[in-house]
Amino acid sequence: MNVGLAIFWKDVLIEWRSRDRVVAMLLFSLLVVMIFQFSLPGGASADTQVYAPGLLWVAYVLAALFGLGRAFTLELENDALSGLALAPAERGWVFLGKALANLTILAPAQAATAFAFGLFFALDLTAVAAPLAGIVLLGSLGLCSVGTLFSAVAVRTRFREVMLPLLLLPLLVPIVSGSVRATTVLIATGSVPFEPIQLLVVTDVAYLIVCFLTFDYVLDE
Amino acid sequence: MIRWTGILLAALVTACTVLIATSPVDARQGVIANILYVHVPCAFAAYAGFLTTAICSALYLVRRDERFDRIAMAAAEVGVLFCTLNILSGPIWAKGTWGQWWVWDPRLTVTLLLWFVYLAYLLLRSFTEGSERTARFAAVYGLLGAIVIPLNYFAIELFGGAAMHPDNLEGDSLGPAIALPFAASVVTGLTALWHLVLVRADLEHRQAPPDL
Amino acid sequence: MNGARVTGCSLTKRFGHAVALDQLSLELAPGESLAVLGPNGAGKSTLLRLLAGLARPNAGTIEIDGAPAHRRSARRRIGYIGHATLLYPALTARENLVFAARLYGVPDPAERAAQLLEDAELGAAADEQVAGFSRGMAQRAAIARGLVHDPALVLLDEPFTGLDRSASERLLVRLATLRREGRSLVLVTHELAHAAQLADASLVLAKGRTVHTGRGEDAASLEDAYLAAVERAA
Numbered sequence: 001m002n003v004g005l006a007i008f009w010k011d012v013l014i015e016w017r018s019r020d021r022v023v024a025m026l027l028f029s030l031l032v033v034m035i036f037q038f039s040l041p042g043g044a045s046a047d048t049q050v051y052a053p054g055l056l057w058v059a060y061v062l063a064a065l066f067g068l069g070r071a072f073t074l075e076l077e078n079d080a081l082s083g084l085a086l087a088p089a090e091r092g093w094v095f096l097g098k099a100l101a102n103l104t105i106l107a108p109a110q111a112a113t114a115f116a117f118g119l120f121f122a123l124d125l126t127a128v129a130a131p132l133a134g135i136v137l138l139g140s141l142g143l144c145s146v147g148t149l150f151s152a153v154a155v156r157t158r159f160r161e162v163m164l165p166l167l168l169l170p171l172l173v174p175i176v177s178g179s180v181r182a183t184t185v186l187i188a189t190g191s192v193p194f195e196p197i198q199l200l201v202v203t204d205v206a207y208l209i210v211c212f213l214t215f216d217y218v219l220d221e
Numbered sequence: 222m223i224r225w226t227g228i229l230l231a232a233l234v235t236a237c238t239v240l241i242a243t244s245p246v247d248a249r250q251g252v253i254a255n256i257l258y259v260h261v262p263c264a265f266a267a268y269a270g271f272l273t274t275a276i277c278s279a280l281y282l283v284r285r286d287e288r289f290d291r292i293a294m295a296a297a298e299v300g301v302l303f304c305t306l307n308i309l310s311g312p313i314w315a316k317g318t319w320g321q322w323w324v325w326d327p328r329l330t331v332t333l334l335l336w337f338v339y340l341a342y343l344l345l346r347s348f349t350e351g352s353e354r355t356a357r358f359a360a361v362y363g364l365l366g367a368i369v370i371p372l373n374y375f376a377i378e379l380f381g382g383a384a385m386h387p388d389n390l391e392g393d394s395l396g397p398a399i400a401l402p403f404a405a406s407v408v409t410g411l412t413a414l415w416h417l418v419l420v421r422a423d424l425e426h427r428q429a430p431p432d433l
Numbered sequence: 434m435n436g437a438r439v440t441g442c443s444l445t446k447r448f449g450h451a452v453a454l455d456q457l458s459l460e461l462a463p464g465e466s467l468a469v470l471g472p473n474g475a476g477k478s479t480l481l482r483l484l485a486g487l488a489r490p491n492a493g494t495i496e497i498d499g500a501p502a503h504r505r506s507a508r509r510r511i512g513y514i515g516h517a518t519l520l521y522p523a524l525t526a527r528e529n530l531v532f533a534a535r536l537y538g539v540p541d542p543a544e545r546a547a548q549l550l551e552d553a554e555l556g557a558a559a560d561e562q563v564a565g566f567s568r569g570m571a572q573r574a575a576i577a578r579g580l581v582h583d584p585a586l587v588l589l590d591e592p593f594t595g596l597d598r599s600a601s602e603r604l605l606v607r608l609a610t611l612r613r614e615g616r617s618l619v620l621v622t623h624e625l626a627h628a629a630q631l632a633d634a635s636l637v638l639a640k641g642r643t644v645h646t647g648r649g650e651d652a653a654s655l656e657d658a659y660l661a662a663v664e665r666a667a
Contacts, residue, residue: 002538005535009532010528014521074523077521078519079517080521082482082513082519083519084536086485086486086536088505088506088508088509088537088538088582089505089536089538090505221482
């Protein structure tokens with residue numbers, strides 16, 4: 001438990017010193033929003049609002065893939081990953097510490113992207129900001145759990161940049177579909193639907209448990 | 222073992238061919254319905270293969286016995302093969318019967334996702350160095366790939382995909398004349414899966430360095 | 434401080450078709466120090482990583498005080514100082530040590546870090562980022578990191594590489610202190626003179642096999658034995 005907190009603190013501190021992942025993800029997801037402007041008929045406007053929730057999550061997933069890929073490269077320098085593997089603790093806590101740090105580092109980019117979506121699609125998100133943040137948190141939790149696990153895997157394979165999305169995207173279908181559905185209903189009606197949230201919670205719990213238990217096998221050399 | 226499954230498979234294929242050739246042609250769909258004698262066994266074989274991969278992955282992580290890893294790998298390869306045949310044969314039949322090549326029906330979508338998962342599994346294996354590390358990484362992924370199946374079903378139903386596949390094979394949904402060749406083709410498909418998995422795992426075993 | 438007993442029994446480690454270690458056995462009594470020598474690619478670092486519980490053998494067993502090396506109870510007794518420093522360049526020396534202390538559940542991480550920084554003579558540079566450290570300073574910080582939980586068994590992988598003469602001398606003194614404190618030591622090195630000075634016993638590897646074991650040798654006899662054994666193996 002303390003090991004998880006130590007790792008979380010260490011990752012956030014390193015990110016705070018350089019801020020390179022936060023800035024890169026932020027710019028990246030704003031660029032993705034720009035691309036949507038050119039790929040939608042009539043651009044991002046009130047007329048294309050119906051596409052906004054789906055596209056928002058596409059931007060989130062792409063930004064997360066981008067940021068998660070870097071999560072373990074910082075552990076490769078000076079073989080720091082071995083330092084984590086040496087810790088006499090349940091390795092699941094190492095996983096949780098890394099996953100929570102990823103979740104935290106993702107948050108600024110996500111908030112800014114949501115703001116940009118509201119602006120370009122003429123959506124007023126301020127009224128639903130709190131429940132939307134909740135949905136984003138639930139979705140991102142699942143995203144960061146498998147994302148962290150397979151980031152640790154991909155970083156030690158050849159073609160690591162290609163490997164992470166290939167491994168991750170098929171596993172993200174339940175999370176993306178639940179999040180998009182929940183976001184759509186929330187923006188349309190102002191209330192949070194039960195079924196997609198249920199799917200998100202079940203997926204998050206299942207992924208977190210399996211990742212916690214299997215991280216031991218990933219951390220071994 | 223491999224010899225016996227091979228002989229059994231040869232016998233089953235012969236019997237199946239005879240049974241299908243002598244069964245009546247479907248009154249409504251015509252001769253195109255015979256694709257189902259390939260399509261459905263391939264689906265059963267693919268699902269059985271992926272299930273084997275998931276179970277053997279879990280067993281490998283618990284026991285760390287290379288034999289489980291070899292079977293998991295073989296079942297994924299053969300499963301992807303059958304899954305490919307299944308996905309290719311489906312649209313041919315669907316165009317003739319539903320009038321469309323592709324429909325985002327839940328079972329179709331989940332099968333396609335599974336195909337992606339286990340292709341990624343095989344890619345992961347070929348991009349990882351060191352046999353023991355490959356086995357561990359792949360086992361973790363093979364396990365998660367199976368957990369995602371029920372979640373995906375739930376996810377797709379949430380989006381209200383139109384279910385075009387029959388829910389279950391009930392005894393009376395098939396006429397007695399085609400029930401027997403149908404059952405025979407499924408048994409043949411599963412036997413083919415097991416035979417190929419055994420051959421592939423054996424090949425891998427022969428390539429592996431000798432146990433010291 | 435009581436050292437740890439190390440027992441390795443017919444260890445085999447393969448990487449694909451390449452055999453890094455081939456049925457290697459070793460035994461180290463508590464408080465003893467062992468020098469592991471051999472040409473490049475002999476399997477020295479692999480052996481050390483197996484001892485640290487970072488990798489598992491394909492066959493054979495390895496025990497630290499009776500517990501398999503990859504178990505948590507064994508990891509608590511092992512200090513691993515690898516070829517790389519295991520430090521985060523973006524953090525200061527102090528932050529690195531506090532983090533390591535928290536990984537090991539050391540009671541007062543800040544206090545422990547301060548004490549280790551003093552032992553490592555890094556007091557002045559304690560709050561500078563490790564990225565700016567010289568090789569000698571980084572090596573001292575890495576050793577402090579490895580000792581953060583007061584391990585009974587210290588594993589060192591080529592600690593003298595890249596150090597100038599005065600840094601080497603300081604390291605030699607530091608390692609002699611660790612030995613005097615009663616810790617068990619496993620030292621992988623190319624420097625036969627250092628090995629003879631620091632180790633009670635020697636183990637020479639070639640192509641993953643033991644080609645020589647010795648005890649209480651001086652530098653000259655160790656060198657003779659080493660050269661003969663490596664030549665025979667080649």
